[in-house]
Amino acid sequence: MKIGLLTSGGDCQGLNAVLRGVAKTLMGCISDLELYGIIDGYRGLIEGEWRKMGSEEFSGILRQGGTILGTSRQPFKDMQTLNENNTNKLDMMLSNYKKHGFDGLVIIGGNGTHKTAYLLSQNGANVVTIPKTIDNDVYGTDLTFGFDSAVEKATYVIDAIHTTAASHGRVFVIELMGHKVGWITLCAGIAGGADVILIPEIPYDVEEVLKAIEYRNKSGKNFSIIAIAEGALTKEEAELSKKERNNLFLTPGNRLAKILSERLKQDVRAIVPGHLQRGGDPTATDRLLCSRFGAMAGELVKEGRFGNMVALRGTEIVPVPLGEVAGKLKSIEEDSQFLHQAKSLGISLGTPDD
Numbered sequence: 001m002k003i004g005l006l007t008s009g010g011d012c013q014g015l016n017a018v019l020r021g022v023a024k025t026l027m028g029c030i031s032d033l034e035l036y037g038i039i040d041g042y043r044g045l046i047e048g049e050w051r052k053m054g055s056e057e058f059s060g061i062l063r064q065g066g067t068i069l070g071t072s073r074q075p076f077k078d079m080q081t082l083n084e085n086n087t088n089k090l091d092m093m094l095s096n097y098k099k100h101g102f103d104g105l106v107i108i109g110g111n112g113t114h115k116t117a118y119l120l121s122q123n124g125a126n127v128v129t130i131p132k133t134i135d136n137d138v139y140g141t142d143l144t145f146g147f148d149s150a151v152e153k154a155t156y157v158i159d160a161i162h163t164t165a166a167s168h169g170r171v172f173v174i175e176l177m178g179h180k181v182g183w184i185t186l187c188a189g190i191a192g193g194a195d196v197i198l199i200p201e202i203p204y205d206v207e208e209v210l211k212a213i214e215y216r217n218k219s220g221k222n223f224s225i226i227a228i229a230e231g232a233l234t235k236e237e238a239e240l241s242k243k244e245r246n247n248l249f250l251t252p253g254n255r256l257a258k259i260l261s262e263r264l265k266q267d268v269r270a271i272v273p274g275h276l277q278r279g280g281d282p283t284a285t286d287r288l289l290c291s292r293f294g295a296m297a298g299e300l301v302k303e304g305r306f307g308n309m310v311a312l313r314g315t316e317i318v319p320v321p322l323g324e325v326a327g328k329l330k331s332i333e334e335d336s337q338f339l340h341q342a343k344s345l346g347i348s349l350g351t352p353d354d
């Protein structure tokens with residue numbers, strides 16, 4: 001039985017733990033198994049680049065960050081675009097899949113990856129997927145792996161900034177990852193005790209941010225911490241077209257810091273931890289989730305239950321049909337308990353009803 005493994009899209013902590021989980025499970029239950037590591041995600045499948053892997057390659061990688069297979073971004077929108085050879089990436093992948101005689105693929109990735117995986121599955125490839133991303137925005141699962149590790153890193157930054165902000169009586173704007181959704185910012189913001197949390201799902205009012213800082217100053221707190229997602233927008237910015245937004249000067253955190261420094265007497269600083277949030281070892285919680293996801297994916301392959309993503313629902317790992325997942329985003333809903341609780345804790349979300 002020939003099974004291909006691939007990791008696709010932006011990397012995150014736990015990819016190797018998942019690969020190990022899948023490999024251990026498959027090696028333990030399929031006697032004629034041939035396992036192939038496809039290089040750099042869909043790129044390797046498009047170009048026919050993979051290597052046969054033995055059990056030794058999966059040894060000692062449980063806690064290793066990054067991915068031993070490499071990864072790349074291959075946008076879904078380009079998958080069916082005709083190229084100079086009058087073919088497209090989807091057809092090239094399907095043709096390589098058939099030519100090599102793959103019996104199945106375990107595809108590990110985020111939202112874009114899932115759209116392509118569903119397309120492959122609809123076109124005859126046997127596919128099981130595993131939801132990966134620090135953003136935690138894959139629909140159909142309570143958590144994606146990588147998220148816990150990223151929140152840990154982001155919370156560390158907020159913690160560390162607290163002491164220097166307090167010493168100098170400064171306002172710090174900490175810009176965290178998440179273009180479309182604010183899960184990292186909201187969760188790390190709550191865990192790190194941020195005073196203001198600004199997320200892409202809720203366009204914010206600068207005046208409300210100023211009010212929250214002034215309120216803290218009046219109550220004797222001479223510093224404030226603002227956690228802002230890289231996709232957060234002011235009310236005014238949210239009205240702009242996508243093209244106009246792409247032309248905005250500076251990043252959201254730096255834009256806000258600039259505005260605040262013009263309006264406040266306090267010093268204002270911005271910090272962008274960036275890819276640090278995706279680097280390094282996975283947390284124990286992520287390693288556990290990765291190992292459980294990997295085991296379930298291996299079991300699904302063994303049982304021939306293709307066309308599914310493994311998902312966390314409550315405390316159970318369950319299969320969810322790809323058709324229920326692909327193309328949907330798990331953003332923070334307006335009535336989310338997380339938002340309600342953030343407000344109860346006195347955190348400003350940059351809106352008048354805080």
Ligand code: F6P
Nearest residue numbers: 010110133134135177178179278
């Ligand atoms: O999807 C994960 C993520 O880290 C996002 O939070 C971030 O917006 C994006 O990837 C960054 O992408 P790249 O690594 O390509 O700069």
